Amino acid sequence: MIRAAYQLQDQGIADPVLLGDRDTIESLTADLGLDFEPEVVDPDTADTEAYAERLHEIRERKGVTRSEAAELVARDSNYYGSVMVERGDADAFLTGLTHHYSSALRPPLQVVGTAPDTDYVAGVYMLTFKNRVIFCADTTVNLDPTPAQLAEITHHVAETARQFDVDPRVALLSYSDFGSVENEGTAKPRDAVSMLHDDPTVDFPVDGEMQADTAVVEDILTDTYDFAELDGPANCLVFPNLEAGNIGYKLLQRLGGADAIGPILAGMDEPVHVIQRGDEVKDIVNLAAVAVVDAQEE
Ligand code: ACO
Numbered sequence: 001m002i003r004a005a006y007q008l009q010d011q012g013i014a015d016p017v018l019l020g021d022r023d024t025i026e027s028l029t030a031d032l033g034l035d036f037e038p039e040v041v042d043p044d045t046a047d048t049e050a051y052a053e054r055l056h057e058i059r060e061r062k063g064v065t066r067s068e069a070a071e072l073v074a075r076d077s078n079y080y081g082s083v084m085v086e087r088g089d090a091d092a093f094l095t096g097l098t099h100h101y102s103s104a105l106r107p108p109l110q111v112v113g114t115a116p117d118t119d120y121v122a123g124v125y126m127l128t129f130k131n132r133v134i135f136c137a138d139t140t141v142n143l144d145p146t147p148a149q150l151a152e153i154t155h156h157v158a159e160t161a162r163q164f165d166v167d168p169r170v171a172l173l174s175y176s177d178f179g180s181v182e183n184e185g186t187a188k189p190r191d192a193v194s195m196l197h198d199d200p201t202v203d204f205p206v207d208g209e210m211q212a213d214t215a216v217v218e219d220i221l222t223d224t225y226d227f228a229e230l231d232g233p234a235n236c237l238v239f240p241n242l243e244a245g246n247i248g249y250k251l252l253q254r255l256g257g258a259d260a261i262g263p264i265l266a267g268m269d270e271p272v273h274v275i276q277r278g279d280e281v282k283d284i285v286n287l288a289a290v291a292v293v294d295a296q297e298e
Helices: 002-010 022-031 049-062 066-075 077-087 101-111 147-163 184-197 212-216 218-224 242-256 281-297
Strands: 017-019 039-041 093-095 122-128 133-137 170-173 206-210 236-238 259-266 272-274
Touching: 002 022, 002 281, 017 077, 022 039, 049 066, 049 077, 049 101, 066 077, 077 093, 077 101, 093 101, 093 281, 101 272, 122 147, 122 242, 133 147, 133 242, 147 170, 147 184, 147 236, 147 259, 147 281, 170 184, 170 212, 184 206, 206 212, 212 218, 212 236, 242 259, 259 272, 259 281, 272 281
Parallel strands: 017 039, 093 272, 133 236, 170 206, 170 236
Antiparallel strands: 122 133, 122 259
16 A cells, blocks of 8 residues: 555655554555655544544434444544545545455445435446456446346446546346346346336447347347347446356456456445455556546546
8 A cells, every 4th residue: 555655646646645553654664665755644543533523423323323433433444534535635535455345345335425326336347458448347346236236337337438438338248148048137137228228318338138258249249139239349248246247357357368447436426446455556556546537527
C-alpha cells in the first residue's frame, strides 16, 4: 500500500492519505527507502468523535449505538475510511489488501451505499488482451443473483465499459444458447434479458442467454444466431452467478494472458474499491486511477 501510495503521488495521479498506525507506516516507508512523507491518519489516535457521530446517524436505525459507532471508527479502518469518503473528507477509498473481501466490503455498503439509481453493486474486471478488451461481471459480490439483479449487473458492466470509452455489447452467459436447455438455471439470464429488452433505458445491444463461445466468437453469433441483438462479439460478459464470474475472469487472466484491472466496484454512491489480498502494487495503482477518474466525473 505504501509503495502504491508513493507511485500515485510521484506520478501525480492522486494525493494519497494512508490510514493506519503512524509509527508503522513511517518506519516501513523508511525501510523501503522512499523519499515520501505521506499524509497519515491513525484512526486509533485521531479525533474520531465527528466520525463516530456520523456513523451513528447513518446506522442508528440499524442497531448501532453511539458507543458501538465510536468503537467501529476507532478500531476498523474500513468504517473510518467509509465515513471519510461519505463526508467528503476523501474523494475515494481503497481497502481490502489485508482483510477478507467480505469484511472490507460490508462497511462501505453500510455507510456509503449504492448510487440512487441502483440497489446492488457488482465487481467488474476489465481484461485487456492483445487485440480486444473484455469486461466481466459480477466477479466479486453477488453470490446467486436473481434475474432483476442480473439486469442491474448488466447496467453496471455497460456503464463501466463506457467509462473506458468502449461501446458495450453485452452477453448474458449460461451453458445454453437461447433456450437450448430449459431449466431454472438457464431461465435466470434468459429472464434478465427479457427485462432488459423491455427496459427503455437500455441503449446498448444485449442478448442471451448464450454460451461463452457464442458470445465471443463472431462466426457462431452471426451464422447460427443471426437474430441476436449483438452485431459483433460481446465485449461485456455477465456471468450467471459468483462462482462462474470469479472462476471465469481468473482463468481468462491466468491462462488467456490478459492484463486485469479490478475489481471495479460499480454502483457505489462514491468511488470505493475493495482490493483483493495478494494484489500487487500495479493493481492498486490501476484501481486507484479508476477511482480518481470516477471522483473527477462526479
Ligand atoms: N449490493 C449493494 N448492497 C448490498 C449488497 C449488494 N450486492 N449486498 C448487501 N448489501 C448491503 C445490504 O443492503 C446491507 O445494507 P444495510 O445494512 O444498510 O441494510 C449491507 O450491505 C450488509 O448486508 P448484509 O446482508 O448484512 O451483509 P451480508 O452478510 O450479506 O454481506 C456481502 C454482503 C459482503 C456483499 C456478501 O454478500 C458477500 O460476502 N459477498 C461475496 C463476497 C465474496 O466472497 N467474494 C469473493 C470474491 S473476492 C476474491 O476473489 C478474493
